[in-house]
Amino acid sequence: MAFVDLSFPDELERFGVSTTLDCFNCGTCAAICPLIYEHFPRQMIRYAQIGARDRILENGVELWRCLHCGLCTQTCPREANPGELILGLRRYVLHHWRRDGHVPS
Ligand code: SF4
Ligand code: SF4
Incomplete structure (x- = not known):
């Protein structure tokens, strides 16, 4: 079960990201990404928006797929x-x- 923490986008600012909540989940990035892999990167961004830390950490290796x-x-x-x-x-x-x-x- 994933836990949700809506303060996570604020925490991500410490890691250099201030646009987490700007995403409106349209899916353009997943459609254009050459990886064609499991809704990447949209799915990870969605996890960040809802603060699903456990999902991000469990699937963290996937972040290194980005080219x-x-x-x-x-x-x-x-x-x-x-x-x-x-x-x-x-x-x-x-x-x-x-x-x-x-x-x-
Ligand atoms: S889903 Fe991707 S392309 Fe669409 S708003 Fe979010 S980050 Fe941008
Ligand atoms: S920068 Fe990374 S996530 Fe974005 S389209 Fe390229 S490979 Fe995909």
């Missing part, structure tokens, strides 16, 4: 900067993995 091509950021109609959101989520996940001594497999 930094920038297509999602260029096409986002809300200028939510999804590419930068993914980088911020990486910083968040790394912070927690290091703190908890977690080594991803």
Whole structure:
């Protein structure tokens, strides 16, 4: 079961992301992303919006799939900067993995 924490977007600001709530979930980024993988990056952004920390940490390795091509950021109609959101989520996940001594497999 995922826990929801609506204060998470504020916390993400410490990791360099201030656009989490700008996303209105249109799916353009997932449609344009060359990875064509499990609604990436939209799904991760949705997890961030609702503060589903456990889902983000469980699926954290997926954040390293991003190729930094920038297509999602260029096409986002809300200028939510999804590419930068993914980088911020990486910083968040790394912070927690290091703190908890977690080594991803
Ligand atoms: S980040 Fe932008 S393109 Fe992706 S779902 Fe949100 S609003 Fe749409
Ligand atoms: S920057 Fe990453 S998430 Fe965005 S379209 Fe490219 S590969 Fe996909």
